Amino acid sequence: MDALSPKRKRILDFITSFVGKKGYAPSVRDVVKGCGISSSSVAQYHLNVLEGEGYIHRDREIPRSISLSRRRQGVTTVPVLGIIAAGEPIPVPSSDTWVTVCEESLEVPNELVRGKENIYALRVKGNSMVDALIDDGDLVLMQQASNVDNGEMVAIWLKDEQEVTLKKIYRESGRVRLQPANRQMKPMYQRPENIDVQGRVIGVIRKIEAGDQGELSSAGGDIMNE
């Protein structure tokens, strides 16, 4: 469905990021520099292809007139920083993590991100999070956050258990109640010293490979706040 060569995808991502950072579109030569292309004509070539395929729009002879097509404007590209699994601490983004070009990126509907910043995604490995209604292979949308409100779905590192878990957090007197998203399951109680909030879970994306065609569907009802 995408049919985007890696180079074109990189150009598209670069444009998105450039516009996001600078507030205006890159020139052809900005694309050259930003995407490791050696000639402006090559960039021109790919930009023309991208325009022909409807990913971008340009006005002839007008500098910096690249604009993302509406289809692209409805999505936000977030980096997939790594995996999240029961026994491993989750990757927490550092400032330079964002600068380096990520091997993998993910496009999510704006509604899921809606203005929030410091968003990244993690791929779920294993079935340890079924109690949070999250399946193996799911993508978890995270927001970097250390202070979270009661009732929010957060990623928690349990120090003693050396384990990460996704739960709704409720601070109670002297203890912390961790409530699975699956209401049929019982809450877990932890000492406040034993938990380390790694971030806020703002969404889950599950790509279901069905018989017909792979569809991008978002799941998780009450998982998402806002």
Add this chain to the structure above:
Amino acid sequence: MDALSPKRKRILDFITSFVGKKGYAPSVRDVVKGCGISSSSVAQYHLNVLEGEGYIHRDREIPRSISLSRRRQGVTTVPVLGIIAAGEPIPVPSSDTWVTVCEESLEVPNELVRGKENIYALRVKGNSMVDALIDDGDLVLMQQASNVDNGEMVAIWLKDEQEVTLKKIYRESGRVRLQPANRQMKPMYQRPENIDVQGRVIGVIRKIEAGDQGELSSAGGDIMNE
């Protein structure tokens, strides 16, 4: 608080509109043409002032690098097309209404408009709409629409009465129920042939001039959909 000369305001509005229409920023010479300025240096002069005052941002030597400051990005400028009063049909925007520079424009928070198109504002004259919780002097945000759903707050022209009214509309078998926003008031029933939906009411803005300073506050709880 604004301290914007008419010319600067016009430039700012032009930039907003240009970006909205084209998807990229205007050049200095575009501003010249679009704002009836006779020289690029004049435009340059005003743009520099606007940048100094924080309304816009520019990168030196880079064409079309004008970007609206965050403060400006949070608001949308909508035209105030006229007044709305009990006994007068409301002005319905035609295609060229948008082209002509409106004498008056209004800046509303993006949350009120959020992606919607064909938005305009009307100033309320008189107290005929208190049943819709709308006061004399309020600004009503309208969306041009002929087909509206049940339960939406709409502006209705009553043909027999030669009167405009703001009500929630419910189509029932053989009649139309018009429900005032004020729930303490009784609904009105009309024949379908007698009503003409002029547009959707998407918000109300009431500027309360208090003792301290005029504050822009939006009111109308369940008046706004979304």
Add this chain to the structure above:
DNA sequence: TGTTCTATAGAACATTTGTTATAGGAGGCA
């Protein structure tokens, strides 16, 4: 082998465009 399509390079040209130097005018103010 020859052909075709895609992708890459380098270079040059013409336009678009930001910027600046210079000068004139309108209005307030002493």
Add this chain to the structure above:
DNA sequence: TGCCTCCTATAACAAATGTTCTATAGAACA
């Protein structure tokens, strides 16, 4: 009147930039 500030106007320069021409390389294919 003189002075100042804000605004307008013309022209020209230099940089940024879109575009095009030509050439080359690799892969797929008949």
